[in-house]
Amino acid sequence: MSKSTSELLRQSSPSALRRKRNRSEALVGWSFVSIPMALFLVLSVGIFFYAIYISTFRWGILGPRGYLGIKNYKQAIHDPIFLKSIRNSVTYAALVVPLQTALGLLLALLVNGKIKGAKFFRSAFYFPSIASSAAITTLFIFLLAPEGLFNRALSFFGVNVPNLFNQGAWLSDSRTALFSIIGLNMWTTSGTMMLFYLANLQSIDGSLTEAGIMDGATRRQVFWYITMPLLKPAHFFVVTSGMIGALQLYDQAILAGGADGSPDYSLMTMVLYIYNASFRQFEFGFASAIGVILFVIIFSLTLLQRYLFGSGAWRGEN
Amino acid sequence: MAYIKRKFFYFILIAYSAFTFIPFLWSLSTSLKPQEEVFQTNILPQSATVRAYGTVFTKIQPSFPSLFANSLFIATVVVILHLIFASLAGYAFARLRFPGRDILFYIVLGTMMIPDQLRLVPIYQLLVKMGLISNQPSNYLAIFLVKAIGAADIFLIRQFFLSIPRDLEDAAKIDGAGPFQTFTRVMLPNAMPVLATVAILTFQGTWNDLFWPSIVLQSPNHWTLPFGILQFKGQFSTDWPPIMALVVLSTLPILAIYAFGQRYIINMQLSSSVKG
Numbered sequence: 001m002s003k004s005t006s007e008l009l010r011q012s013s014p015s016a017l018r019r020k021r022n023r024s025e026a027l028v029g030w031s032f033v034s035i036p037m038a039l040f041l042v043l044s045v046g047i048f049f050y051a052i053y054i055s056t057f058r059w060g061i062l063g064p065r066g067y068l069g070i071k072n073y074k075q076a077i078h079d080p081i082f083l084k085s086i087r088n089s090v091t092y093a094a095l096v097v098p099l100q101t102a103l104g105l106l107l108a109l110l111v112n113g114k115i116k117g118a119k120f121f122r123s124a125f126y127f128p129s130i131a132s133s134a135a136i137t138t139l140f141i142f143l144l145a146p147e148g149l150f151n152r153a154l155s156f157f158g159v160n161v162p163n164l165f166n167q168g169a170w171l172s173d174s175r176t177a178l179f180s181i182i183g184l185n186m187w188t189t190s191g192t193m194m195l196f197y198l199a200n201l202q203s204i205d206g207s208l209t210e211a212g213i214m215d216g217a218t219r220r221q222v223f224w225y226i227t228m229p230l231l232k233p234a235h236f237f238v239v240t241s242g243m244i245g246a247l248q249l250y251d252q253a254i255l256a257g258g259a260d261g262s263p264d265y266s267l268m269t270m271v272l273y274i275y276n277a278s279f280r281q282f283e284f285g286f287a288s289a290i291g292v293i294l295f296v297i298i299f300s301l302t303l304l305q306r307y308l309f310g311s312g313a314w315r316g317e318n
Numbered sequence: 319m320a321y322i323k324r325k326f327f328y329f330i331l332i333a334y335s336a337f338t339f340i341p342f343l344w345s346l347s348t349s350l351k352p353q354e355e356v357f358q359t360n361i362l363p364q365s366a367t368v369r370a371y372g373t374v375f376t377k378i379q380p381s382f383p384s385l386f387a388n389s390l391f392i393a394t395v396v397v398i399l400h401l402i403f404a405s406l407a408g409y410a411f412a413r414l415r416f417p418g419r420d421i422l423f424y425i426v427l428g429t430m431m432i433p434d435q436l437r438l439v440p441i442y443q444l445l446v447k448m449g450l451i452s453n454q455p456s457n458y459l460a461i462f463l464v465k466a467i468g469a470a471d472i473f474l475i476r477q478f479f480l481s482i483p484r485d486l487e488d489a490a491k492i493d494g495a496g497p498f499q500t501f502t503r504v505m506l507p508n509a510m511p512v513l514a515t516v517a518i519l520t521f522q523g524t525w526n527d528l529f530w531p532s533i534v535l536q537s538p539n540h541w542t543l544p545f546g547i548l549q550f551k552g553q554f555s556t557d558w559p560p561i562m563a564l565v566v567l568s569t570l571p572i573l574a575i576y577a578f579g580q581r582y583i584i585n586m587q588l589s590s591s592v593k594g
Contacts, residue, residue, distance in 0.1 A: 022415065028497040029416030036407040037422055039467045043441065044429035050440040110331060117331075123580060124335040127342075130576050132526035134544035135565040138551050139345045142558055147357040149344055191338075248433055251528045255548060271435045279533070284439045291436035299431055 048295075051288045059285035072289035082290065084265050085273040088178055092269070093246035095179075099186045101238050104193025105231075111194075112201045122198070129191035133251035140184045141256055144170040171256050174266035181252050181267065189245075193238045200234035201227075236309040240302055247298055250275070270294050342569070349562035356558045370559035374567065378550060378560070380538045382567060385546040389568075392461055392531075392542060393524040399466045400520045401513060408475025409501055413487065423476075430469045434529060442533065453537040460534045465524060471516045478512040479505065511582060518579045525572055543568040 055072055057064045076082050111121045128136065143149045151161045151168040166173035170180045204227065212222040250271040253261055259276055261268030270290065277287035348356060349370050351363040358364075374382040410416070411423045441464060445451050450460035486508065490500040506513075528544040535541055541549070547564050554561050 025414050025497055026416035029410045029414035029419065032406040032410035032414065032501075033422060036403040036467050036472065037425075039403070040426060040429055040469075043463070043467075044432055044437065045425065047437050047440045047444070048432050050443075051436050054439055054443070107334070110327075110334075115331075116328075121331050121335060124338050127338045130522060130572050131342075131569045132528070132544045132547075132572070134526070134528050134547040135568050136341075138547055138561060139341055139565050141551075142348070142562065143341060143344065145357075149359065152359050187338075244431075244433070248435060250435075251544075254532075255551065258552075271433075274435045274438060275533075278439055278442070284443070288436075288439045291433070291438065294433055295431075295436045298433055302431060 051291055054285055055288035055292050057285040059283070059288070061282050061284075064285075068285065072286045073293070075286065076289055076293065081265055081268060082270075082273055085261075085268045085270045088261075088266070088268055089247055089249060089270045092178060092182060092249055093243055096182045096185050096189075096246050097239060097242045099182065100189045100193055100242060101235075103186060103190040104238060105197050107190060107194040108197035108201055112198060122194075125194055126191040128188045131188075133188075134255060136188055137184065137252045137255040140180075141171060144180055172263055174264040177257065177263060177266045181249075181256060185246075185249075185252065189242065193242065196238050197231065197234050200231050204230050232309060236305065239309075240305050243301060243305070244298055247294065247301075345562045345565045349559050349566050351559055353557065353559065370563040371567075373560040374563045380541055380546065382546075382564065384539065385541055385543045386567070386571075388540055389525055389542040389544075390571075392458065393521050395458075395462055396465045396524045397517050397520045399462065400468055400471050401517060403467050404471035404475050404516060405506065405509065405513065406501075407472045409479050409505060411472065412476045412479035413505075414497065426469050426472055438533065445534065451534065451536060453539075457534070457536055457540050461530060464530050464534060465527075468520065471520065474516060475509065475512055478509060482508060514579060514582045518575060518582055521575060522572055 054064075056067060056069055058066045058068050058072075107125045111118050111125065115121070145151075146161075146168045150170070154161050154168070161168040166176050170176050208230070209222050209226050212226045213219075217225070248271050249269045253267040253269045253272050254275070257263070257267030257272075259272065259280060261272050271294070274287050274290045274294070277283050277290060343361065347361050347363060350366045350368065351358075352365055352367050352369070355363060355365070407426070411419060411426075442451070445460045445463070448460075450456055450463070482505075486504050487500055490504045495503065525542075526544060527542075528548060531542045531545045532548065535545060538549075543564070547561070547568065550564065551561055
């Protein structure tokens with residue numbers, strides 16, 4: 001009813017009045033976005049180009065000390081520790097993203113149906129996602145210590161921990177440190193991923209899956225051919241945001257391995273490397289160059305995913 | 319058969335729940351243990367002690383109350399800034415017509431792809447030039463500036479305003495309300511659920527953030543809880559009960575907020591953006 005009133009109003013208002021109203025609406029619009037946009041333009045867009053500018057200089061605490069062109073970038077790709085940091089970050093992302101996505105989807109499917117205590121289980125599964133990475137990582141360092149609960153549990157199940165290849169030193173053995181962090185973050189992040197999948201699952205029209213069953217599809221077929229494609233928006237969001245987050249691994253690495261990503265640089269990530277270049281070596285130009293490289297990697301992988309998932313998934317509705 | 323399947327299903331659910339709770343229960347238990355019991359497998363301490371809590375409240379520098387106050391202060395201010403800026407911009411992008419609107423909105427979305435670590439050096443330089451990297455209280459302004467806006471919040475609030483019918487605004491217009499009054503009197507009160515979601519997620523994100531505080535905050539008097547945990551983890555090395563006490567104490571507030579606002583998180587977290 002009120003829709004027709006508004007149409008009536010639009011028809012009856014003289015065009016001069018409408019123009020005036022439009023102009024005042026534009027003024028209000030601009031004023032509403034003015035401060036947020038000013039902050040974005042300075043602190044994100046402007047800063048982005050400033051970073052590229054800095055990356056072409058030798059730049060110390062006191063500012064620029066000479067133009068270098070692309071030398072910072074050349075220096076970076078010839079630094080074995082930087083290459084190791086790329087390898088670590090990419091290995092981490094390549095493993096943690098599929099694992100946390102699969103686990104998140106599985107948890108969502110488990111608690112999506114009409115089950116007793118659905119609310120409780122949803123909260124329980126989301127629980128690891130709410131605490132700070134500092135708290136959780138510290139807790140896991142304790143649990144994964146050689147004498148810690150994890151090894152006690154292994155012994156309980158008959159594993160001879162001192163005879164393991166790493167003697168149960170999960171975080172202080174360079175062969176297992178990164179994988180321990182992968183396990184930890186799979187456990188914490190899957191709760192958030194579960195929520196995104198739940199939101200998507202609950203927007204799926206039940207009649208579609210019912211129609212599939214009516215047509216004689218098995219439950220497995222219904223899942224793979226009906227439910228999975230309908231979850232595309234969640235897949236896209238979960239994989240893209242998961243990957244952007246994974247490539248920025250920092251908190252867990254510095255907490256477990258210190259600024260050097262110990263042991264033996266096995267926890268040296270790209271972001272930790274930027275931190276070191278900035279605040280231990282004070283090579284701000286070099287650090288910016290690494291930041292630009294990180295951005296290029298994230299940006300191209302995001303575009304690739306957008307291409308793989310189709311552009312429709314990108315913004316969801318609207 | 320179906321009965322056994324059902325039992326197995328609930329067994330999985332309960333087992334995984336235990337898997338999510340046990341580490342936290344273990345930190346609580348350890349924080350109450352004396353040092354010699356730390357690596358024993360009893361969940362209930364044999365001789366429970368609150369020594370660790372005494373340590374983190376009074377012996378460490380900065381003490382837990384100081385870390386807590388900083389975390390609370392910073393998170394609260396950032397939540398208020400996000401609510402103001404994101405609701406203004408989210409509403410304007412959803413509902414007001416003005417030239418350049420779509421380009422500006424794409425810029426907002428585009429900034430989500432710029433990693434914080436690329437912003438690190440230039441923002442630090444900027445903050446140094448502004449004199450905000452110091453031991454003075456103005457140091458807080460540095461963190462407020464860095465965290466003042468969030469593209470995701472603007473996106474979330476815009477999606478919400480797109481989904482509510484225009485009738486409300488039209489009715490307000492007929493009653494003679496200007497755009498600003500329409501926004502504050504009619505639209506904002508209707509947007510409470512999404513504002514609550516933004517507030518909770520922003521609070522959680524800021525409370526838990528380690529990256530920016532570890533770079534921007536200079537004086538120990540300004541440290542936040544995650545930064546404090548990072549620092550003390552090194553100092554205490556093997557004295558686990560106080561560290562676990564910090565872990566427990568820093569998680570409790572976020573747990574309380576979660577318990578209070580979980581319906582907003584579970585129902586609203588980007589559900590509007592994930593809809594097919």
